[in-house]
Amino acid sequence: MMRPGRIAITGVGETPFVRASKQSLLEMTVEASAAAIADAGLRPKDIDGFVVNRNSHAADEIGFALGIDRRPFSAVTDTVGGTGPTGSALTLALLAIEAGLCRHVLVPYGFQATRPGGPYGFHSREPLKADLEMPVGYFGQAAYFAAMANRYAYEYGLSEEELAAVSITFRKWAVLTPGAQKRDPMDLDGYRRSPMIATPFRVADCCLMTDAGAAYVVSRAEAAADAPHPRVLVQGLGLGTSGHPQSMMFTQAPSIIDYPGRESARAAFAMAGVGPADLDLAQIYDGFSISALIQTEQLGLCQEGEGGRFYADGHAMPGGRMPVNTSGGHMSGGYLPGITLLIEAVRQLRGGRGEAQVPDARLCAVTGLGGNSHATTILARD
Amino acid sequence: MGVPNFPPRLESDLLRPFYDGLAKGELWLTTVADTGEWIWYPPEMVPGRPHATLSWARASDTGTVYSFTRIERSLLPGDHKAEVPFTVVLVEPDDAPGCRVPGLFVSDEAEPACGQAVRLSPVRAGDHMVAGFSPIG
Numbered sequence: 001m002m003r004p005g006r007i008a009i010t011g012v013g014e015t016p017f018v019r020a021s022k023q024s025l026l027e028m029t030v031e032a033s034a035a036a037i038a039d040a041g042l043r044p045k046d047i048d049g050f051v052v053n054r055n056s057h058a059a060d061e062i063g064f065a066l067g068i069d070r071r072p073f074s075a076v077t078d079t080v081g082g083t084g085p086t087g088s089a090l091t092l093a094l095l096a097i098e099a100g101l102c103r104h105v106l107v108p109y110g111f112q113a114t115r116p117g118g119p120y121g122f123h124s125r126e127p128l129k130a131d132l133e134m135p136v137g138y139f140g141q142a143a144y145f146a147a148m149a150n151r152y153a154y155e156y157g158l159s160e161e162e163l164a165a166v167s168i169t170f171r172k173w174a175v176l177t178p179g180a181q182k183r184d185p186m187d188l189d190g191y192r193r194s195p196m197i198a199t200p201f202r203v204a205d206c207c208l209m210t211d212a213g214a215a216y217v218v219s220r221a222e223a224a225a226d227a228p229h230p231r232v233l234v235q236g237l238g239l240g241t242s243g244h245p246q247s248m249m250f251t252q253a254p255s256i257i258d259y260p261g262r263e264s265a266r267a268a269f270a271m272a273g274v275g276p277a278d279l280d281l282a283q284i285y286d287g288f289s290i291s292a293l294i295q296t297e298q299l300g301l302c303q304e305g306e307g308g309r310f311y312a313d314g315h316a317m318p319g320g321r322m323p324v325n326t327s328g329g330h331m332s333g334g335y336l337p338g339i340t341l342l343i344e345a346v347r348q349l350r351g352g353r354g355e356a357q358v359p360d361a362r363l364c365a366v367t368g369l370g371g372n373s374h375a376t377t378i379l380a381r382d
Numbered sequence: 383m384g385v386p387n388f389p390p391r392l393e394s395d396l397l398r399p400f401y402d403g404l405a406k407g408e409l410w411l412t413t414v415a416d417t418g419e420w421i422w423y424p425p426e427m428v429p430g431r432p433h434a435t436l437s438w439a440r441a442s443d444t445g446t447v448y449s450f451t452r453i454e455r456s457l458l459p460g461d462h463k464a465e466v467p468f469t470v471v472l473v474e475p476d477d478a479p480g481c482r483v484p485g486l487f488v489s490d491e492a493e494p495a496c497g498q499a500v501r502l503s504p505v506r507a508g509d510h511m512v513a514g515f516s517p518i519g
Contacts, residue, residue, distance in 0.1 A: 120457055120459070124459060127391065127393055127394070127396075128397075128423045128424075130390065130391035130393075131390040131391055131392055131396070131397040131400075132390070132397065132400070132423060132483075132484055133484050134388050134390075134391075134458060135386070135388050135389060135390045135507065135510070135512045136386065136470055136484050136485055136486050136512050136513060136514075137386035137388065137453050137456055137458060137462075137465070137468055137470055137486075138470040138472075138484045139388075139456075139457050139458050140457030140458075142457060143451055143453060143457065143470065146451035147449040147450060147451045147470070147472060148449070149451075150449050150450055150451060150496065151448065151449040151496060154449070154495070154496035154497065195454075195455070196454045196455070197453075197454060197455045197457075198451040198452065198453050198454065198455070199451055199452040199454070199493065201451075243429075247423070248423050248425075251423070251472055251482045251484060252422065252423060252480075252481070252482055254480070256449065
């Protein structure tokens with residue numbers, strides 16, 4: 001079993017969240033990586049491990065740009081969406097560090113959602129989607145998750161106000177967050193003015209289109225003792241999966257609203273030796289309002305079927321009992337899948353988030369959904 | 383309602399019997415050849431049975447709506463602004479429960495309800511037919 005407290009996140013870095021970046025994907029990824037390495041109080045040559053994403057640049061290209069010749073350990077995560085850059089990357093980093101292969105692992109990521117094809121190209125390449133779904137216009141993540149929202153509403157009940165409360169909650173945090181992409185306050189009337197895409201989803205129910213780089217450094221816990229910031233230890237890691245591949249899961253999974261989030265949460269809490277009631281805050285992968293709502297239930301922040309009520313009652317808002325997505329998440333902050341939520345968790349646990357700081361934040365969960373995979377990560381201030 | 387015009391790519395012949403069926407007003411889905419068990423979408427390999435093959439069988443025309451969404455902004459590649467709105471349904475045929483067929487909702491109503499009974503009603507889109515389902519009763 002993986003042991004808690006063996007690794008720490010010592011450095012984080014991002015480039016500005018923009019649309020239509022003039023920088024290349026490599027430039028943004030390397031800039032964020034250099035920032036994360038400096039934030040950890042390290043030099044590039046101190047990095048001796050890489051965990052990269054299959055949709056991003058490879059370790060040799062990033063290493064070359066950073067002036068790193070030696071790569072005793074490098075790996076690629078095999079999960080997509082929010083799972084890869086969070087729980088999957090941390091699991092690989094933990095294994096490599098525990099095996100003595102390396103001391104400081106860089107996890108770099110870059111994304112250019114505004115390039116032609118954007119986040120949809122991945123789906124249009126699937127032959128089954130091209131033959132069975134695209135001809136009837138069932139295409140794009142917004143459509144898939146909208147169908148989930150309608151199914152959820154059928155099974156549990158979900159009012160417009162409850163669904164809107166998810167978007168409104170994350171917007172409230174974005175208002176407090178310099179660098180968030182959507183900082184205009186939004187109430188229920190503002191939500192209702194947001195254009196409809198696929199019922200019940202408005203633009204405000206969907207994650208943003210973002211070009212940016214982000215990165216973090218994972219270090220052996222002892223090696224992190226003299227890092228410039230308070231140590232943020234990785235206490236729990238859990239991964240859940242379901243059976244249907246990406247080409248089929250949005251239609252043929254036994255339940256399209258049952259993500260493998262309970263499985264990942266159970267494993268992560270068991271490793272950390274804590275439960276949902278011990279958390280001070282959470283960062284929940286919000287590709288869409290409904291998926292954040294369902295994962296909120298699966299993480300154990302409320303009962304199954306009560307996610308809408310949880311958000312409508314304001315529990316996740318600033319000043320609420322369980323703050324969620326304190327930088328605006330992916331729907332109001334910016335969309336670099338999973339990794340920016342993890343970085344926000346680190347910043348909260350370090351205690352430097354200004355107006356958005358959750359008082360005495362010591363334990364934070366981060367979730368990542370990758371369609372048929374799900375990661376739950378428990379981070380703790382030392 | 384609008385009708386998206388995005389012909390199936392059909393890079394292989396795998397799904398051709400599905401479209402041949404729709405052209406005749408019939409719903410044909412795949413089964414595991416030796417057991418007759420429905421298996422949908424047709425996978426490249428049958429899970430856990432690397433040597434099993436697929437065959438096609440006619441499914442019932444009637445089924446229930448598993449879920450739906452009304453598309454007001456199409457995300458299909460290209461310009462499809464003139465084709466919205468339309469409503470997509472995922473339908474479970476009565477004799478193939480758990481198999482979900484994406485189709486257009488053919489009705490004066492904007493949206494169905496989950497659990498609503500529907501009947502196959504293929505829709506012409508340009509030069510090809512696509513799956514459609516209309517309410518029963």
